[in-house]
Amino acid sequence: MTTLTPTRRAWLDPVHRVATVGWASASAGAVCCVVVLVAVFAPWLAPHDPNAVDPLNALAPFSAEHPLGTDDLGRDLLSRLIAGTRAGLAGPLLVVLASGVAGTALAVSAAWFGGWLDAVVSRVLDILFAFPGLVLAITVVAVFGTGFLAPVVALSIAFVPLVARVMRAAALRERSLPYVEALRVQGFSGRHICLRHLVPNLAPLLFVQAAIGFGYAMLDLASISFLGLGLQPPAADWGLMIANGQPSILAGAPQQSICAAVAVVVTVVSFTVVAERLATRFGGGR
């Protein structure tokens, strides 16, 4: 009740919101914000050069100098984790953007024109569905070579059917609504109706799809770098760090793998929790 009175303090507003959101979503949201900020300000936040080698200090445990210890070449793990946020977020972001645009374009044109175009698009999507994303990614890497871009392109292709299937169903629903017919009677072109009305109305659903896909894309990309098919050493990348740290586990120094694994899991879980929250808020979802 008191929150509605004019005397309420504006700075308390976020606190009230957090209280209604629940602690799980709130902390997930906080983690997401922190990770994004770290990615933006990575070069200024890292206490050391992430690629500075110090063989005399290899596999050092936690200390004030190296809060998370060092890896097998004596590189500071905290700095490498921080540097790794950039590739870690940029990859999934590109995947959801590319698959979102391509998937929506396919879905809306299939739903709008119907007929043979719809049939062809649906068949192609069904067949794409049969490609496990990881196999597709590995094949594309075999053709184009390892690096940042090849896995991103491959995953974008693998995500298109997931986006397009949901968007096509939604576009079909939207198309049958009276406002579309009303616009058509007024003489607006199909392109105008699609771009100015249909797609904007589908935008919240697309946003939710992208948010949910973000976590999965991040996991898949981390798997690919773990397999050694993504960014190559000495790049600071979480999946790569997990794989590179594996021999050190045998030497009794699991910190590199464990820190990077925790970073991946916490980030993915946080982004997914926030995405699920958005999905229930905006409807649609799954």
Next chain:
Amino acid sequence: MRALLWFVGRKLAGVLMTVAVASLAIFAALYVAPGDPASLLAGGHQPSPDALARIRAQYHLDDPFAAQYWHWLSGVLSGNPGESMVLGEPVTALIGARVLNTALLVGYASVLILGIGVTGGIVSALGRRSLDVAITGTTTVLIAAPAFVAAIVLIWVFAIELAWFPVYGSGTGFADRIHHLTLPAVALSLSYLAYVTRVTRSEVRAAAEADHVAAAAARGLRRRTVLRRHVLRNAAPPVLAVSGVTVAGLFAGTAVAEQAFGVPGLGSLLVQSAARQDLAVVQVLALLLVAAFVLVNMLVDVVNAVLDPRLLRSGESA
């Protein structure tokens, strides 16, 4: 029965078409790639003119595209898919030496997923509340454990600290192989297992709350009969569908599990060949994995249709 045969036939046609299109896409990948297909097939390094000529002849690279594709496909179908130029071995020999490990790994992981996942879900849905809380809590954590994370944690705890299991390799003899494959199978199945547990739990819950179950109990049927005939039977199709999809997904997942534990299998061969740009091997393996994925999905659809004949009539099943 006729409806079922018709259903199987339709599904089989779909599988064949998907695999055919997949094979075309996989073969065409050679032409999307920058550079000369012959040197790509040779592994992208500096091949000798002699080796290039051999590849040109083997793949009929001087023929039109359709003829090349046909030669490759008929080679694959007749069990002679060519030779890895990088390793200097026939692709069939490379696959033959590794297929058993992958089959064992996928089988082991499936048993874990179906055995523990489904049992856990049923116990969680029908058992004591404390058990339910424990199982739900555990699965919440495990669902977020991707195979590569599970792998390093398992290596750290069970192979190094406790030294219960070997770290690398595949072992010899059946018992030794199972011993070697335990950690990879657990790593591969953990998040799927948790997911199947959750799905089973919610499906069994939903089935147990149906009115006809209360009616059956009110008629005085034994609890065991009610559970078996009315609850579990109704919960089975969705659980089976989900488990089937996860088992199909295991084929792709073997890449991570085998690579992490140094198990020589098809998945690790695919990864290593991709890193070497050994396209001759990658093409065949990718096609195999896609075919396995599609086939398992089809089997699940058919078993589901047997369990729930209503699916036979619907044009499209999930």
